[in-house]
Amino acid sequence: MERDEESSGPMMEVCTNGGGEETSNRRPIISGEPLDIEAYATLYKGRTKIMRLLFIASHCGGNQTMQLEALRMAYDEIKKGENTQLFRDVVNRINGRLGDKYNMDSAWCESVDRRAEQKKGRLENELSSYRTNLIKESIRMGHNDFGDFYYACGLLNEAFKNYVRTRDYCTTAKHIIHMCMNAILVSIEMGQFTHVSSYVNKAEQNHETLDPIVAAKLRCASGLAHLELKKYKLAARKFLDVSPELGNSYNEVIAPQDVATYGGLCALASFDRSELKAFLSL
Template sequence: MASEDDSVAPSPSGDSEPFNVEGYARYRGRTMISRLLFIAERCSDPESQMDALRLAYMKIKRTEDTQLHRRVVKMTNGRLGPEYGLDQAWIDDVDRRMAHGKDELQKDVSDAQYRLYEEGIRRALADFGDFYYSHGHLADAFEKYVQSCDYCTTEDNTIQMYLRVILVSIELGQFSYVSHYADKAMKASCSLSPLTVGKLLCASALAYLHGKEYKLAACKFVEMRRALGIRYTEVVTPLDIGTYGGLCALASFDRTELVKKVIDNGVFQNYLEFVPQVRELIIDFHERRNSYSIKSTLEKRRKRGRSEWRTLVGDFSSANVLPRLDFHGEKEEDRRQECSEQ
């Protein structure tokens, strides 16, 4: 969303803030590794780059994903020393176990299909999808998860399989599938748990965000359930929800909507507590504080902020937020006067 020049900053968090790479990667599973590699690719601070690559290397060795292992080794380019080099013995061992596991799982699927046992077919296909997912074969995992949906015999099984399809679709960047299966899951049951509803709202919001439909994304983010909290960190953290939801609301809501859906929304305020800068921008906009100071804050954050600030704020600043800061008929001389008084 930002230009190539904007995607790299002198430091990932600003000159005055110490940057803890491990503390920043507050995710689970493959998403944590993806974030670490993102930091290593985008951050121009060599120490932070090496910290991210070192941690990613160790995390990947706890998985079965040899493709990611090769990628991180290529990115380190020998800069971390021989102990962070290509581990061919580990790769060969993983590949051997994968070949054996694939044969066993295919046998399980065939046996269940021969017996026409729907629940057995569903479990076997879901296990096959999990197997491919753990090895980083995301397209194959997606295919098995989708196939398993056809053999679900309970609402709970259906919802769980839809959530797996959504997870791998997000990683593949296939957001049309994310939106489709989130909608299907919402309609599949009348008794979804608050946690499941939160996950589905989050998935829909991310799909809208990817499509730059900021108001629709904001509406989903601000509906977020308290139950979600830190229980969907294989996809997002509370900081992400506060950042994305707050900026989408600032980009698309008028002041009445900001009050009703954001400022007076106790649950979403909990997420904004993780990003006080976003909360303050929303309050400044609502209270008609001078547009110059808000623009300056956005620009400062775009240049010096963390990666999600640099990409999202870079896009919003140029296309959405800044044009709206010429406040509703407010005269230019009034704005200059307000600035001079402050």
């Protein structure tokens, strides 16, 4: 199955787009400090973990050992999922340099793709039945299941469309927040930050039903959107307002260490002296 194109950005912006290739007017941050790739990767999960590993592989310069370690870990992580196109891309990037164990596994790809086609057919039949019977909640769940399916396969545009289609079948504030969180996740990975801001605002309209962790996730997402738009002061305030309760609960998008780093750097870049003094006294 084909996947969507990845976005691009520098090291500080890995969080906002999944770690694609850098654009011509951006450069990675170079450090003499050795990077413990395994320890770094454990901060994240899912697709974000993979994309950050691929970012490292693309930006580690002439350090082939580091590049191959990142690609090896990405290969292993991808095989836990269902994105065969991303798997093929990583195999091409490894190019036989890690031995037979990390070559193309055509049998795995064929098996995963076959199961995906079967699952797609089942989901289509179920959704058709729900529509025929006008079962509103089941239709909502059917589109949500399709969103999860396409997300797992790496088809982000299709995942987004299906998550958003649940909007017409939401009957509670909790349903709306769930739809928004899914749309935000995929929008961040696609680099569509106008969508991120829009769905953050929509979710926050139901503030009375937001639990502290969801509220913290929305502040993170809003901070990333402001960061991408170079609105550093607004980004700093969002990151600094993130509750410690967030913990590792949003590591499919951002780690708590990132929240502190981005908040601190954005504050240093945009706060005046009195604001920095107040920040440092927190």
